[in-house]
Amino acid sequence: MDITLPYGRGHLTAEIGPAHPVRLLQNQEHFAERPPEEIIREAMTHPFGERLSTLASGKKSAVIIASDHTRPVPSRWILPQLLQELRQGNPQIAVTILIACGCHREMTPHELETKFGAEVLKSVSIVQHDCRREEDFVEIGTLPSGGTLKINQVAAKADLLLAEGFIEPHFFAGFSGGRKSVLPGISARESIFWNHSAGMIANPCARAGVLEHNPIHADMEAAADMAGLAFVCNVILDKEKRLVAAVAGSPQQTHRAGCEISRQMTQVKGKRTPIVITTNGGYPLDQNLYQCVKGMATAAEACTPGGVIILCAACEDGHGGAHFYQALKEAASIPELLDKIQKTPPEQTTADQWQYQILARILKQHSVIMVTRPELEKMVCEMHMEYAPDLESAIEMADRKVGTTGEITVIPDGVSTIFCAE
Structure with a gap:
């Protein structure tokens, strides 16, 4: 063969x-019947909960947590629509993109332009998260597992916090996307390390496709709540990295809905x-x-x-x-x-x-x-x-x-x- x-x-x-x-x-093969921009626009205009334009009204600043170079997130399609929706609700809102590097290295200028496009980069401020830079963090609570949650102060100070990303099976968080933008995405090293500690990783529910009773997922979801993550736009990609679905809105509902789409596409028996x-x-x-x-x-x-x-x-x-x-x-x-x-x-x-x-x-x-x-x-x-x-x-x-x-x-x-x- x-x-x-x-x-x-x-x-x-x-x-x-x-x-x-x-x-x-x-x-399973999934073919998108519409262009990626239309799929994202449909999700943005029919979100779980309030539209982003409504959430932006009256806010002075917004921070968009964006995935880094290690993730095949089609940010060139997502970011312009997030920015359009924000500015539709509030033309004067100041927007910062906070790169969720987690424990990864920072992105190079070339990688930033390739991922986000020159036009987007001209219209926003860019901050790259570094989990080791202790002066960047503020403590905002205690995780369900007992760890201290510290996040990037850029996100903590935002009037409106949102995130883009994509959802696929994740080998210990169950699925990627949603709440992972906060933990590990923009969290301090000590918070990430606690969440990824030996006992958490060894838990039999810390496996791909498992959310229920998964302690790593529970910490991540709690972190997103404590950080005040108000809106997410996540996409689902096929095996060729083509966008086939998008979900948007309030984080927990949106993520769960996206996970079910991903599960239907990716779960196989053998x-x-x-x-x-x-x-x-x-x-x-x-x-x-x-x-x-x-x-x-x-x-x-x-x-x-x-x-x-x-x-x-x-x-x-x-x-x-x-x-x-x-x-x-x-x-x-x-x-x-x-x-x-x-x-x-x-x-x-x-x-x-x-x-x-x-x-x-x-x-x-x-x-x-x-x-x-x-x-x-x-x-x-x-x-x-x-x-x-x-x-x-x-x-x-x-x-x-x-x-x-x-x-x-x-x-x-x-x-x-x-x-x-x-």
Whole structure:
């Protein structure tokens, strides 16, 4: 069987021989019947709760929390309509875009212009969030889990706080979008670290597609409420990153509605198999190994214990996190690393701990083979994984490990898929 997988800024193709029956698990096809701008406009004019123009009336300032370069949010379509609605309700309102970098690096000028467009950048102020800049934060409450919530003072001082973003399955928050714009998006390092601490990540409900009883989601939703997030516009994208739906309005209702649309598009059922092949959805989400843990997490749900995960990702930016890389590289063994993490109290959570905790959890149960650029072979091996130059070689390696030439599950986009066992 011939398969085509998203890889970097293009695709990777391979043939899987008849010895391996393939179970292809991919999202349902959804085709938008209208242009993206019309879909967003429809959501904006028929929101959950009050229209943004009504909320803007009488306000002096508005802050729009916007996603950064690591998310494929079509901000060029969303931001102009948010600005139009704000200024329709209040032509004099001062607007600031606050980039929700979370723990990521700031965006470059080129990335800002590419994502938002020159016209938008001319008409607003831009502030890039830095979770380490302690002087930027104000404390606004206590999270349900007991952590202190500190957010960027630019958002805290706004008369009107809103956010754009997109909704897809998230490997420990259930789904992205909505409340994630506040926590982790514009929160202080200590608040993010508490929310992403070992006990929270280890909770069995902290998984893709799960909102009920998910403590990470509960913290995030509470953070959005405490911050006064009043309006969100979130979009849902298909596997080709095309906009197929949009939701807007009051945060909780809007997010829940968007999650259900996403669930219908992304939830698949299948039988667990000893070999699972997946990707991180191509660029921009496969630009580093840090992000690729998301695709691995989906594959782990579909893989039998002791099986092999094959992840295909270009990783243009390498590992994507120094602490993430060093933790795996310096670990004497995966069980030892996982035990150390699980004994770490919330207030002692370290940078990238959640990401290498999940990767360690995966590696304790499965072998991971990465099909990536040859210059990354050393890094991949240092992180307790194996390297393969192409998919055919990876399958041969996996066969030797599991001792079978049986069925293989292929999940073309691991980031945007929720796996449910039959």
